[in-house]
Amino acid sequence: MPDYGHDLLFGTFVTPSVSPAHHAVDLAVTADRAGLDLVTFQDHPYQPRFHDTWTLLSYVASRTERIHLSGNVLSLPLRQPAVLARSAASLDLLSGGRVELGLGAGAFWDAIDAMGGRRLSPAQAVAALEEAIAIMRQLWAADRPGGVHVKGDYYTADGAKRGPAPAHDIGIWVGAYKPRMLALTGRAADGWLPSLPYLPGGPSDLADLNARIDEAATSAGRSPSDVRRLLNLNGRFSDTSTSLLNGPPDQWAEELAGLTLEHGITGFVLATDDEYATELFASEVAPATRELVAAERRG
Amino acid sequence: MHYGHALTFGTFLTPSARDPGQVVSLATRAEELGFDLVTIQDHPYQPAHLDAWTLLTWLAGRTRRVTLAPGVLNLPLRAPAVLAGAAASLDRLSGGRLALALGAGAFWKAIGAMGGRTLSPGESVAALSEAIDLIRARWDVTGEGPVRLHGEHYHVDGAARGPAPAHDVPLWLGAAKPRMLRLLGEKADGWVVTHQLLRPGQLAQGNRRIDEAAVAAGRDPREIRRLLNVSGDFLGGPGEKWVEELLPLVVDDGVGTFILMTDDAETLERFAGEVAPALREAVERELPGAFRRPLRRAAVRARRREGIAYDDLPETLADTTIEPGDVGYAEVRSTYLRGGAPGLVLRPGTEEEVAEALAFARAHPHLPLSLRSGGHGISGRSTNDGGIVLDVSRLDSIDVVDPARRRVHIGPGARWMDVAAALAPHGLALTSGDYGGVGVGGLATAGGLGFLARKHGLTIDHLRAVRMVLADGSVVRASDHENPDLFWAVRGAGANFGIVTSFEFEADEVGDVGWAQLVFDASDTAGLLHRWGAAQEAAPRDVTSFLLVSPPRRGRPPMAHLMAMVDTADPETILDRLRPLAEIGPLYDQSVVLTSYASVMANASPDAHDGRGEPVTRSAFAEHITPEFAADAERLIRGGAVYFFQIRSVGGAVADVPPDATAYAHRSANFSVTTFGVDRRRVDAAWDRLAEHVDGLYLSFETDTRPERLADAFPPATLRRLRELKAAYDPDNVFRDNFNITPSTTKEPTHA
Ligand SMILES: Cc1cc2nc3c(=O)[nH]c(=O)nc-3n(C[C@H](O)[C@H](O)[C@H](O)COP(=O)(O)OP(=O)(O)OC[C@H]3O[C@@H](n4cnc5c(N)ncnc54)[C@H](O)[C@@H]3O)c2cc1C
DSSP: OOOOOOOOEEEEEEOOBSSSTTHHHHHHHHHHHHTOSEEEEOOOTTOTTBOOHHHHHHHHHHHOSSOEEEESSEEGGGSOHHHHHHHHHHHHHHHTSOEEEEEEOOOOHHHHHHTTOOOOOHHHHHHHHHHHHHHHHHHHOTTSSSOEEEEOSSOEEEEEOOOOOOSSOOOEEEOOOSHHHHHHHHHHOSEEOOBGGGOTTGGGHHHHHHHHHHHHHHHTTOOGGGSEEEEEEOOEEOSSOOBTTEEOHHHHHHHHHHHHHHHOEEEEEEEOOOHHHHHHIIIIIHHHHHHHHHHHHHO | OOOOBOOEEEEEEOOBSSOHHHHHHHHHHHHHHTOSEEEEOOOTTOTTBOOHHHHHHHHHHHOSSOEEEESSEEGGGSOHHHHHHHHHHHHHHTTSOBOEEEEOOOOHHHHHHTTOOOOOHHHHHHHHHHHHHHHHHHHOTTSSSSEEEEOSSOEEEEEOOOOOOSSOOOEEEEOOSHHHHHHHHHHOSEEEEEGGGOOTTHHHHHHHHHHHHHHHTTOOGGGSEEEEEEETTTTOSOHHHHHHHHHHHHHTTOOOEEEEEOOOHHHHHHIIIIIHHHHHHHHHHHSTTOOBOOOOOHHHHTTOOTTOOGGGOOHHHHTTOBOTTSTTHHHHSSOSSOOOBOSEEEOOOSHHHHHHHHHHHHTOTTSOEEEESSSOOSSSOOOOBSSEEEEOTTOOOEEEEETTTTEEEEOTTOBHHHHHHHHGGGTEEOOOOSOTTSBHHHHTTTOOOOTTHHHHOOSGGGEEEEEEEOTTSOEEEEESSSSHHHHHHHHHHGGGTOEEEEEEEEOEEOOOEEEEEEEEEOSSHHHHHHHHHHHHHHSOTTEEEEEEEEOOBTTBOOEEEEEEEEOOSOHHHHHHHHHHHHTTSOEEEEEEEEEOHHHHHOOOOOOOOOOOSOOEEEEEEESOOOHHHHHHHHHHHHTSSEEEEEEEEOOGGGGGSOTTSSSOOOOSOSEEEEEEESOHHHHHHHHHTTGGGOBOOOGGGOOOOOTHHHHHHSOHHHHHHHHHHHHHHOTTOOOOSSSOOOOOSSOOOOOO
């Protein structure tokens, strides 16, 4: 059933390798020049082989022109929500509205704990994420009266000043698979950002997961289309078609258009550190997919 | 009273969120005006401000030269372990331009409203002290074990170390009260203080407190830079008046940096034009020659090795040189195959700096000296223990100066994969080796046995000239016409004669190539070797292949891995050429692609080297792979002394060059044989048994240091000539880290 009707976004998921220092920057610049909509980076502050993702995003933003940027996803337990909200608004202002906020409730708790972060159970982490989202939304709503007031079990803001307002409505995108997180996504997020390789049943798992989000959105008085559905992908370009996203670009386009029309996915984020694949994704897959979807939507 | 820091100037900008473009343009304007530093105040609870860290990082992408620092960063709202990583990232992304200025916190009510923890002043100083330890520990990638700190305020238990920043990021503190000043003297690298907020005499008093604490902690007060925020109001009146007011602060109070607090472009311009240069001059007049480069921290100096005059390093090299206590040390101490612990790694960035670095190294004749380009030396001991490494990897330019004549100029620090990638768009390639990570400097001074050898010869056969720094510090060009003797010697024994700073090559036109990887069952090892040798010798020149045989392991038979390049884009020819090679034994696996030379070469990781121990290798040349040789080779492979055995085909165009035309003399050989093992004595004993089948050796693959090896590397006439030239060009034997040719004893007059 669902095609939530959003326009399509195409992006990459680039390894934030710390060495060579500009590896990820160069790939992001390639994606920007190639005309992709989005470049994203994973965030593991405890991983010494990776850049600090917020710093990398800020730097990449200053070296690119049109592309939007997001963590994929930021590790909330090691980032103070009010500071993060203000940082995101700042980068959004500096970049002319190119920041989206991919957020995760946290994973690798041993590593988080070793860094001095707080260890939470899965249920606690979901609750903490919801509190953080509330703080961030209040802080961005600069024209509302009064300060930010959220009295949570995990995060509290008690009269922090609001602002600055970001340059555009920053999308809060959440990586979610389990019922509690899916419900939170439907209630509170602007986007859903799972990874195809983590879906044990492949794309067909999407139907069920979407339905849970839709349900949660509806019961929170929102519309299911308030939540954009994005998907992290792995794939390989090759001359002959062997399996899902393993074949020539036109095969990809058909498969991605299928994901849009059947499962409402309108953000395709390709995990790649390869310039050639990045360019091919932008120059061949994206336009062909858009065309197929547009034709189908025209009916 | 001064601390010897060269005078620098900075700005202090308001990160106003209302017009983000304004603070960005002020920062870039400051850089254009010659300011050394841009600082951004940080008040994360202030909605009218942009987040300072985000803005600083943005500015890193928009500036090229200035140092960037928060002024100062509000610690209570930032987790120190995460901050350490963020700082390392920013320092790396900006090319080493971060100074991390920290504050213990202020405006506690606002911090609390943000969800931060409110601390008493005493607690906040203690927390800052813990944070400094944590940050330094995460940066110290050479430290033992993971980071642990069970503090009152921060609890970190087992966090990984790293990433290290690109340079020794100075930690500055904003401080005014005694407790903070004491902490600063104990642990920090700079004092940031605002002039307006000081009572008369407070600067001197603060300095005293810092200095006392520094000395008590075993430090030298000169390690600590004093930075003063000064504001436009204070600096009323004409430029001379400003100079007059600022001069005593330098001369009497040891201020090393003035940070101008203004958001007004005109004030910045006036300051840069009228005040900064005049103040520098006035200071030089008052305290001539007093300003040198800042001292490295006591903790860094404590890791210095004996016998190196660290403090005599010329100014030009100081910034890029790495010593054992420096953050970058872990990435430069070792090479690809060798662990090392040098006392100093000099990293000159220009030819003049190479000469300076060499002069500095020569002032330490008692210490080992290693020369390094790409760090893939096997025979070349490009690291050492306690000595000096002269690393020219920053000379890595690749210029196609004349595509029509196929002329390219390449710096020694370039890696062959980058060379291949840069030449490919011009339809050109230079034969190199089989691994893209290898540096140009080491390979192009020794030979260069690569995948295009039979068609196009050795890498050195494409060399038309070199520029080099000789032992006496002179810079010369050598070619067939200029210093022809030297040019002869460089092509095969270059490491003994000087430091090549630029190679001038004539590349070949190379289009797409056939690239095959075949895996064989090598149970019949000898038969396979012999059949391959025969097939390869019979093959036309456009095919060059390397055969790697691995010993049997855990019930698995020996395996052979063949890599072959066919220099043609015609698929039929490629398959024709490969067919005889594919028939040498039972095939396990095969892959054949039409691809570019550059993509075959793009096979190395960009990671820093972290070799351990010493490679144990042997090398030899062979004319043919006779059945007898093949049988003895099988015995070696199965004997357990070696884990890697490779034969490469050479011959073809390599043999077109007469043996006396270059110092690389083994032109007639069809094969180069190499082995790696673990135990020196076992490998040597096993290898020496091949002696009757082989002749000579390729020095780049040989690590045996017994004196006979020199005679294997160079035939008598070649060696005689090399010795004479060595006496002329390097009579003191400065260059000795790679197949050292001792000068002939009859000293000749040095070259003109
Ligand atoms: C994985 C691997 C694969 C290899 N494959 C091949 C191959 O296919 N074909 C081949 O021919 N060789 C090959 N080699 C050998 C390689 O060419 C030599 O080890 C070479 O010295 C490495 O050059 P480098 O600049 O990377 O090494 P470095 O370690 O930087 O230098 C090695 C030595 O070269 C000398 N040297 C370095 N720079 C200069 C300079 N600017 N001027 C003068 N002398 C200098 C010094 O004596 C130094 O000790 C390989 C080595 C490795 C480790």
